[in-house]
Amino acid sequence: MTAAVFFGCAFIAFGPAFALFIFTIARDPLRVIIFIAGAFFWLLSLLLSSLVWFIAMKASNAEDTKVQKGLLIFGVMFSVLIQEVFRFAYYRLLRKANEGLAAISDEETSPISVRQMAYVAGLGFGIISGAFSMINILSDSLGPGTVGIFGDSQYYFITSALMTLAITLLHTFWGVVFFEGCEKSRWWVIAVVVCLHLLVSGLSLLNPLYEGSLPPVYAVTVLMAVWAFFSSGGSLHNLSLLFTSKRSEVESS
Amino acid sequence: MPRKTAFMSQWNQVTTVHASVLLSGCMNSVEQKIYVELNSTVPCVRLLNATHQIGCQSSISGDTGVLHVLETEADLDWILSTGPHPPYMVVMEAAFFTRSTMVKMKNSSRVAGVAVIKSNTGPTEGFSPHTSCPNQNTGVYTEHYGPELANCNNTVWNPLGNGLSYEDFAFPIFSLKDDNQTQVIRKCYEDHNMRMNGSAPQYPLCAMQLFSHMHAVTDTVTCMRRTDLQNSFSINPEKLCDPLSDFNVWTSIRPLNNSIKGHKENESVVIAAARLDGRSFFWDIAPSAEGTVSSIVTLLAAAQALYPVALEAPPQRNIFFTFFQGVSRGVKMHLKMPVQLIWSNYISFGMLKTIIIISSLWMHSDPVSRKNTTVNKQVANLVANIKSVASSLNLSLNEPSATQALPPSSFQRFLRVRPVPGLVLADHQASFTNRYYESLYDTATYLNVTYPSDLSPEQQLEYETEAAKSLTQVATLVARSIYKQAGGEDRFLNNITADTKTVAKLLYGFLIMSNNSWFSSLLPPEALGRGSILGLVITHIINTLTSVTRFVQFILANMTGTVTKLNQSQCQNPKDVPGESKDLYSYSWVSGPVSVNGTTDPYCVRSSVHLSKALSPAFELTDYGSREYSTWTESRWKTIRARIFLVASPQLEMMTLGVGVAVLLVSLVVTYFISSKAELLFSATREPPNTTY
Numbered sequence: 001m002t003a004a005v006f007f008g009c010a011f012i013a014f015g016p017a018f019a020l021f022i023f024t025i026a027r028d029p030l031r032v033i034i035f036i037a038g039a040f041f042w043l044l045s046l047l048l049s050s051l052v053w054f055i056a057m058k059a060s061n062a063e064d065t066k067v068q069k070g071l072l073i074f075g076v077m078f079s080v081l082i083q084e085v086f087r088f089a090y091y092r093l094l095r096k097a098n099e100g101l102a103a104i105s106d107e108e109t110s111p112i113s114v115r116q117m118a119y120v121a122g123l124g125f126g127i128i129s130g131a132f133s134m135i136n137i138l139s140d141s142l143g144p145g146t147v148g149i150f151g152d153s154q155y156y157f158i159t160s161a162l163m164t165l166a167i168t169l170l171h172t173f174w175g176v177v178f179f180e181g182c183e184k185s186r187w188w189v190i191a192v193v194v195c196l197h198l199l200v201s202g203l204s205l206l207n208p209l210y211e212g213s214l215p216p217v218y219a220v221t222v223l224m225a226v227w228a229f230f231s232s233g234g235s236l237h238n239l240s241l242l243f244t245s246k247r248s249e250v251e252s253s
Numbered sequence: 254m255p256r257k258t259a260f261m262s263q264w265n266q267v268t269t270v271h272a273s274v275l276l277s278g279c280m281n282s283v284e285q286k287i288y289v290e291l292n293s294t295v296p297c298v299r300l301l302n303a304t305h306q307i308g309c310q311s312s313i314s315g316d317t318g319v320l321h322v323l324e325t326e327a328d329l330d331w332i333l334s335t336g337p338h339p340p341y342m343v344v345m346e347a348a349f350f351t352r353s354t355m356v357k358m359k360n361s362s363r364v365a366g367v368a369v370i371k372s373n374t375g376p377t378e379g380f381s382p383h384t385s386c387p388n389q390n391t392g393v394y395t396e397h398y399g400p401e402l403a404n405c406n407n408t409v410w411n412p413l414g415n416g417l418s419y420e421d422f423a424f425p426i427f428s429l430k431d432d433n434q435t436q437v438i439r440k441c442y443e444d445h446n447m448r449m450n451g452s453a454p455q456y457p458l459c460a461m462q463l464f465s466h467m468h469a470v471t472d473t474v475t476c477m478r479r480t481d482l483q484n485s486f487s488i489n490p491e492k493l494c495d496p497l498s499d500f501n502v503w504t505s506i507r508p509l510n511n512s513i514k515g516h517k518e519n520e521s522v523v524i525a526a527a528r529l530d531g532r533s534f535f536w537d538i539a540p541s542a543e544g545t546v547s548s549i550v551t552l553l554a555a556a557q558a559l560y561p562v563a564l565e566a567p568p569q570r571n572i573f574f575t576f577f578q579g580v581s582r583g584v585k586m587h588l589k590m591p592v593q594l595i596w597s598n599y600i601s602f603g604m605l606k607t608i609i610i611i612s613s614l615w616m617h618s619d620p621v622s623r624k625n626t627t628v629n630k631q632v633a634n635l636v637a638n639i640k641s642v643a644s645s646l647n648l649s650l651n652e653p654s655a656t657q658a659l660p661p662s663s664f665q666r667f668l669r670v671r672p673v674p675g676l677v678l679a680d681h682q683a684s685f686t687n688r689y690y691e692s693l694y695d696t697a698t699y700l701n702v703t704y705p706s707d708l709s710p711e712q713q714l715e716y717e718t719e720a721a722k723s724l725t726q727v728a729t730l731v732a733r734s735i736y737k738q739a740g741g742e743d744r745f746l747n748n749i750t751a752d753t754k755t756v757a758k759l760l761y762g763f764l765i766m767s768n769n770s771w772f773s774s775l776l777p778p779e780a781l782g783r784g785s786i787l788g789l790v791i792t793h794i795i796n797t798l799t800s801v802t803r804f805v806q807f808i809l810a811n812m813t814g815t816v817t818k819l820n821q822s823q824c825q826n827p828k829d830v831p832g833e834s835k836d837l838y839s840y841s842w843v844s845g846p847v848s849v850n851g852t853t854d855p856y857c858v859r860s861s862v863h864l865s866k867a868l869s870p871a872f873e874l875t876d877y878g879s880r881e882y883s884t885w886t887e888s889r890w891k892t893i894r895a896r897i898f899l900v901a902s903p904q905l906e907m908m909t910l911g912v913g914v915a916v917l918l919v920s921l922v923v924t925y926f927i928s929s930k931a932e933l934l935f936s937a938t939r940e941p942p943n944t945t946y
Contacts, residue, residue: 004910005901011913016920023921023928115935137283144317145287145898146457149441152286154457154901158909165916233935242933 005141009161013134017127017168024119030101030112031120038090038124038175045086046132049079073205080197083125087175088190090121091182114183115176115232122175126168134164153208163204166217170200173224180231196220289437291895295428298536299467299888301476301494303871303878307418310467310888311366311425317462318342318365319900320442323349333361337453340365342461344429344438347372350380352415359422366425366463368895370435375694378413382534383691385414388661391883393668399621402658408683410660411690418534418691425463427895428535428693441897456902463895469494469888474877476886494886498868499530502805503575504556504813506563506739508837508861522571523739524675525731526663527552529576529802533693542700542764543687547724549576549805550759554728554751557812559736562748569740574813576805577663578867579883614643614650614727615682619659622672631674639676639734642746646730653682660685678731697764704765714761714769721757728756759808767804770847775807778844778855806862810841814860824857839863 025031053075060067094117102110137160147156174193181189200220206212299308319338323329323345332341342365343358350369358364386405394403401407429435441459448454468491469476476494483490505522527548531541540546556574563572616636623629636652643650659665662677680686689695697703702720704713728751736749762772780803817840819830824842827833833840838861844853871882878884927934 002906004906008906008909008911008913011917012909015913015917016924019917019920019924023924136281140281140283140287143284143287143898144460144462144900145896146901147283147286148457148899149289149459149897150286154899154905156286158912161913229934238934238936242930245933 002144003142005146005157006138009134009141009157010138012158012161013130013138013164013168014127016165017123017130020123020172021127025123028112031116034094034112034117034120035124035127037093038121039128041086041090042083042125042128045083046079049075049082052078073202076201076205077198080201081194084178084190084194084197087121087125087178088182091118091179094121094179114179118176118179119172119232121179122172123168125175126171129171130164130168133167134160153210155210156208159207159210159214162214163217166214166221167200169221170197170217170224173221173228176228176232177224196224288896288898289441291429291434291438291897293430293434294893294895295535295538296463296465296893297422297426297428297534298465298890299469300497301469301471301473301884301886301888303474303880303884304472305421306469306471307421308467308888309422309424309426309465311463311465313466315462315464315466316340316342316365316425317460317900320344320438320446320459320461320897322439322442323354329354329357331448333357333363336363338458339363342463343367344370344442344461346370347380348376350417352417355417355420355422358424359420364424366427366461368427368429368438368461368463370429370431371693372431374698375689375692379688380692380694381411381414381688381690382417383411383414384416384419385409385411387411387414387690388665392661393619393665394621394658398669399619399658402621405658407656407658410684412684413688414690418532425465426534427463427465428538438897445899456905457899459897460900461895461897465890465893467888467890469886472878473884473886476888477875477877492889494888496868496872497579497883497885497887498866498872499578500802500806500864501575501577501867502529502802502809502862502864503573504809504860504862505574506560506567506572510836520571522573523735524573524575525552525555525735526575526577528578528663529805530578531695532691533695535693538693539691540693540696540764541691542695542697542702544690544695546760546763547700549801550756550763551724551728551731552576553759553805553808553812554725554756555732555735556809557755558729558732558749558751560813562745563736563741566742566745568736570738572735572739574809576802578802579869614648614730615679616650616652617657617660617677617679618652618675619664619668620656622668622674623655625672628672628674632676635674635676635734635738638737639730642733642737643730645746646726646733648726648730650730651682657683678727697760700760700764702760702764710766710769713765714758714771715754716761717753717757718760721753721760724760725751725753725756755812762804763801767800772804772808773844774846774853775811775843776803777807777842778853802864806864807841807843810839810858810860810862811843813862814838814858817857817859819857821855821857833859837861 021035025035053071056071056074057068060071062068094114098110098112098114098117101112102108105111137157141157146154148154153159174197177189178193181187181193200217203213203216297309299306299310301307318340319336319342321328321332321336321341321343323332323343332343340363345354345367347369355367358367387410389404393399396403429438438461445457445459446454473494480490480493483492528545529549531539531545533539533541552574559572616639618632618636623632640650659668660677660679660681664673664675664677667673667675687695689699700720702718704716704718708716729749732749732751733746737743737746758769758771762769817824817833819827819833819840821842823830824840827835827840838859841858841860842855843858844855847853869883869885871877871879871884874882876882
């Protein structure tokens with residue numbers, strides 16, 4: 001549409017991710033490495049799943065829309081499964097790396113906890129997934145036109161940005177929850193994460209019925225935020241401590 | 254396109270970049286949802302001369318405007334003053350493309366560009382974007398020569414001329430054909446931009462963007478100076494404009510020796526000339542049927558009729574057939590003739606429109622030069638000769654009043670040098686009868702060159718239209734008159750007859766389709782391989798030979814030359830072959846008729862057809878601000894394209910930006926807050942602090 005839409009959508013899609021990166025990851029080189037590696041693992045999963053989809057698409061009849069739509073749904077589901085498999089693979093890699101890091105560090109323990117690695121890995125997955133979703137659309141939003149001449153919704157750019165934001169945050173939370181589940185050997189957690197991922201991707205297939213896809217996805221995001229908070233060591237007690245200490249700070253000053 | 258919609262929205266989930274790289278060619282799928290590219294676009298481009306620029310241009314990243322279709326006067330008011338969404342991109346029917354409308358738009362800042370929908374036939378009252386006095390400053394009539402005839406004081410040659418071609422517009426103007434693409438534009442307008450009950454239409458609105466950025470500005474002097482700077486200092490010099498040039502084609506009955514230079518005293522010749530160029534308001538489209546093609550065809554047919562007789566019984570004087578470029582802009586034709594001769598007896602062609610019966614042909618002459626008795630006697634002699642030939646052909650020929658000026662033609666440039674006796678043959682008595690002089694509508698239909706619809710292209714090639722028959726008569730008249738004027742004997746006159754079939758084929762080739770079997774057989778084999786040479790354009794072109802010049806060259810060679818038995822290498826270099834001379838003749842290797850299985854049987858044609866470069870002396874003398882010579886140049890450009898799309902309301906855009914900035918700031922604040930309190934918040938693994946106090 002124009003520069004205003006470009007910057008608006010870029011900020012919506014990547015604002016929180018950028019803030020998270022700046023304040024929590026950028027200072028620590030180890031976290032940066034884990035972040036980049038996590039992004040790379042997601043890229044590998046994307047490559048694999050798109051290869052499978054591409055071959056299936058070329059092998060089928062390009063004119064038959066039903067088959068193409070079916071292939072698309074299959075592609076989405078397959079990609080979700082592959083992403084989770086790679087997340088698990090990354091978890092195993094990080095566990096191994098953790099032992100190595102513990103061995104070479106001055107203290108006995110590793111400089112980074114599994115919880116922190118989970119968060120960084122999740123954020124890596126989230127940001128690269130968001131980038132691949134959004135960059136193409138952002139570049140087209142710079143031009144003077146907006147979507148709609150063929151009857152599509154004119155809110156395409158904004159809803160894409162909002163969806164990307166949700167996906168980025170969701171990947172972060174899923175990373176935290178998933179690694180925690182693997183650590184504690186709670187396999188049902190992993191199953192729930194996979195199911196929620198499938199659900200969110202499936203909801204996006206409802207587009208352009210944006211009322212059907214965006215609110216549920218954001219509901220899932222809030223849910224996952226709460227779950228991730230609790231599974232990464234937070235509690236209501238800590239929250240109340242936070243507020244009381246703030247009040248006491250205010251009182252004492 | 255439901256499939257594509259589902260596709261697109263899923264791709265942001267799964268494999269956006271992969272899909273767009275693998276699936277689409279140049280446009281990715283998001284772009285395909287936004288823009289509709291318009292395929293065939295005909296722009297108006299910028300031309301410059303010594304002091305001015307004319308034509309149109311867009312800004313470097315295109316001009317965008319909300320579409321509005323101009324159908325009534327109320328629409329014009331909406332565009333110029335009352336519409337709430339300026340700037341507007343005006344789509345107008347050809348009927349509205351008049352001087353008054355365009356001048357109003359030129360002066361308004363609410364117009365982003367214009368797209369004219371061309372109709373098949375022009376407006377009935379006529380339309381000519383040329384000036385009403387063509388060649389006003391470049392003709393022979395000036396303050397010093399016939400001042401009472403200068404500036405069309407005596408006769409306004411092109412009364413329908415509105416001068417639009419010579420205006421300078423700050424916005425792009427494109428021409429659209431009335432086809433499916435234009436239907437798409439109209440539908441977009443109807444779906445989104447129509448006013449409901451007088452209230453303004455709501456966003457999103459349909460808009461169009463036109464790209465036609467021109468590199469040259471101001472005038473030729475500035476442009477050439479900048480080009481010279483580029484050439485001197487830049488590693489990768491870019492030319493900004495090109496001088497208008499092409500080639501003149503000429504031939505003579507008795508071949509001239511190219512290597513001899515200098516005067517030959519007291520030799521006089523007869524020159525028959527026609528113009529080769531034409532233009533219109535838009536770039537590269539200039540059918541010029543009545544304006545140019547009719548005279549080319551007539552002169553070619555006359556040459557073909559005259560040559561056999563002239564070779565058998567040569568006349569006293571040499572006869573030249575010449576086709577001049579640059580007549581529309583008054584270029585001085587740099588003939589580069591090997592021998593400078595005293596011109597005598599010049600017959601030039603004005604416009605020839607054919608009507609079913611040629612009821613009137615007029616012979617125009619220059620009254621100022623006729624004040625000299627010798628010249629007057631020679632002109633009267635020429636007129637008498639032509640009249641006698643015409644009476645034997647049952648054609649009626651008249652002279653207009655003795656004080657009328659000479660119409661604009663190549664003859665005027667010769668008169669500027671010295672008084673030469675000559676005539677201009679045309680179908681108009683005073684002003685032009687061509688209602689579409691130098692416009693898009695001067696087409697085959699206007700010239701009544703139409704064919705029954707059930708004929709195949711090959712049949713149409715041979716079909717003799719009424720127009721062909723009329724022009725054949727004129728060609729016969731011209732050929733006989735030239736022969737008589739050159740001192741040929743009267744008893745051979747009846748042998749000179751133009752061939753109607755040839756004229757029909759010429760008209761078909763120049764006006765309808767140049768990719769026909771006859772033209773292809775006359776061209777060299779390498780010209781056939783390239784599709785481009787067979788695309789017909791009668792217009793000014795820069796530096797290279799246009800296809801029309803090529804056609805005229807090879808057709809003339811075929812008609813007036815002889816077939817030789819030389820092979821290809823000998824044809825290209827006949828120096829060593831006895832009896833052939835590269836100084837006297839020109840040799841061309843042509844492909845010959847294409848047989849059924851696609852093979853050609855090429856042969857070598859020897860003729861005295863020559864080309865001479867028609868570049869204004871101003872460029873050779875590097876006097877770019879010259880007033881004496883023509884200094885027209887055409888600007889260069891990078892992209893010419895057009896596309897339509899929807900635009901969103903500015904409120905929505907600002908809201909998006911606002912939400913984005915808010916999300917960014919909030920997330921920065923919250924993240925900072927959480928990360929500073931992280932120890933406190935995520936501390937369940939550590940011992941809870943001692944709370945027993």
